Amino acid sequence: MTVRRSRLAPREVPPGKRPILLIGANGMAREVLDAVRAAGSHEPVGFVDDDADRHGTWLDGVPVLGSLDHVRAYPDAGLVLCASRGGARASLAGRLAALGIAENRYLTVCHPSVQVPRGCLLGAGTVLLAHVALAGDVRVGRHVLVMANTVLHHGNVLEDFATLAAGVSVGAEVHVGSRAYLGMNASVRERTRVGADAVLGMGAAAVGDVPAGETWAGVPAQMLRSWVEPW
Structure with a gap:
């Protein structure tokens, strides 16, 4: 307050x-x-x-x-x-x-409830909030924001300025592009890609690639529009 x-x-x-x-x-x-x-x-x-x-x-x-x-x-x-x-x-x-x-x-901020396994890399300015779970070989870029209770599986790559809202679950070997936004409780299937500036809506389930600059929502997720949000 x-x-x-x-x-x-x-x-x-x-x-x-x-x-x-x-x-x-x-x-x-x-x-x-x-x-x-x-x-x-x-x-x-x-x-x-x-x-x-x-x-x-x-x-x-x-x-x-x-x-x-x-x-x-x-x-x-x-x-x-x-x-x-x-x-x-x-x-x-x-x-x-x-x-x-x-x-x-720039400092990396990691809540003490988060365990960062050996082999994971966290870029400068990245923030991991409470109870984020990381498996091995997760690579996180600069100024990435990962909110509480998100799950990152092995081989994930999060590019600079990506945002993962609370409760997101990302399958193994997923690549999340720069400035992409994954909404609260969204999920991404393993070995897929979320492009730069893409948006995956709250509660959505991406079972395939989400192209750069597009907004997808629903279960399974489908495209709503194709343009980059003026953030």
């Missing part, structure tokens, strides 16, 4: 912890904040958000410090992008790069 507007004082970072800034003061940011706090290795010092009405407020005990360029005021802080849509995260990453923010500033 967002509460009171007040003067923001610098937050102290306990010894042994690295500060972290969360990019976006929204509902998804609250879930990412919960994962950061549960992991315990980083201290959340604030949110940044372009919505001026949020500046000077507090969200779940963490201040909203200012707009995106406020990141430069915290050069030692790690960063995580909290937008729920991959296209929005890609846009934020591009804007931060234009501000001179280096890629090594």
Whole structure:
């Protein structure tokens, strides 16, 4: 919950912890904040958000410090992008790069309930929320968001900025393209491909490839439209 507007004082970072800034003061940011706090290795010092009405407020005990360029005021802080849509995260990453923010500033956030087997690779800026299950040889790109209770089987590849909503189940050797969005409780058959910028609707079951830029829904999933969402 967002509460009171007040003067923001610098937050102290306990010894042994690295500060972290969360990019976006929204509902998804609250879930990412919960994962950061549960992991315990980083201290959340604030949110940044372009919505001026949020500046000077507090969200779940963490201040909203200012707009995106406020990141430069915290050069030692790690960063995580909290937008729920991959296209929005890609846009934020591009804007931060234009501000001179280096890629090594981005942190991977993994809730402590998640076990990452040997052989799995997680890209910078990726977020795995509570009770995500990974089998061996899962490769996850940069700034991927995997929400709670998602299941990833062996050989999965998730490209940069992909988004998997809560409860998604992905069969073995599935390839999910960049900025693709898999809705809550959707499922994908093994050895298939979800193309870049594709959308698989909530509860849908993809039994074959979902082409790039198309929106599919239903059981079995069928195409609803063919265009890229302006995210």
